[in-house]
Amino acid sequence: MSLLLDYSLLHELATRSQAVSTACSCVNRSLVGWESMPVSLPEEQLREVGTLAHVAEEEATFSEYHPDNTRYWSADAPIAPRYFPYNRCNVYECVECGRCFLRYTEGGGYFVDRRIRLLTASPMVDAPL
Secondary structure, three states: OOOEOOHHHHHHHHHHHHHOOOOOHHHOOOOOOOEEOOOOOOHHHEEEEEEOOOOOHHHOOOOOOOOOOOOOOOOOOOEOOOOOOHHHOEEEEEOOOOOEEEEEEEEOOOOEEEEEEEOOOOOEOOOOO
16 A cells, blocks of 8 residues: 655655756656656566555546646646545656656556656645635
8 A cells, every 4th residue: 555645745855856866867858847758667666655546546636726827748737635635646756866757547448658757846836726
């Protein structure tokens, strides 16, 4: 069972992650916005820290939070943990440098896409549902 992360703990992880300045293969691509999991990032380089999935998946909202007209793929889209897709994310940490990432699996009718986004504090918002 994953550790349930509240907003304050997530913000602490994001602040620490954002402060990492060492070069690392985990950020060969920007990953500031949502991306498909790069094949260049080995699964064993990431360890799970916790989850933002506080409710059953079928009860979690699919509403997104975009007050400034950003979009899902926007690099500057807010990280709002109660909203999709963050409410389905697990948080992972790079075992080499300590950067943290949000990850979830997007499932469609004919595909499954593992997605990843760098966890940083600057776009985070504790927006109520």
